[in-house]
Amino acid sequence: MKKIFLLLSLAFSINTFAQTSDEGSYTKVGDTAPTFTFEIEKGKIVDLADFKGKLILINLFATWCPPCNTELPLVQKQIWDKHKNDKNFQFFVFGREEGWDKLIPYKTKRGFTFPILPDVDRSIFSKFAKQSIPRNILIDQNGKIIYQSIGYEEKEFQSLVKLIDDKLNAAANTK
16 A cells, blocks of 8 residues: 555656656747647648647647546547637647657547647657657747646646637637
8 A cells, every 4th residue: 555655646746847847848938939840641741830820739749648648638628629610729739759650540549639740750849848748838829839838737737728718719809
């Protein structure tokens, strides 16, 4: 019993450290988001700048990552299902060091309907950080980072959901 308690305490401490330590981040809230190109579908390259004017959520994950696998089903239900048809919203999930060969079966098996895209060489991940997943980066319509998170924690995730809801409601009310 003591071993289980110690193991759980250690896991909680590591997760909490990942949430609060920002040593591995290259970007911060208030920065202009880095620009980059990526494959949005096999053989079709786009630039992040193509989506300026939209609220953009970027999730950086790996298929083998337990906190990522806790978070992504919640992203599906609480963010994607709610906002996928909103013309003011764009969502991209990048699989760190993973290609289409892993991501397509993963997406199918898990039943996700949002875009899961390859970042085989970490070229996208390295624009934002040197370590730690999952990561969420929310970029406003002007290209500024307005939210960043490291790791998964329910309370922090709910603040992301609320921020997205509030920003998209405000955008809908100004048009």
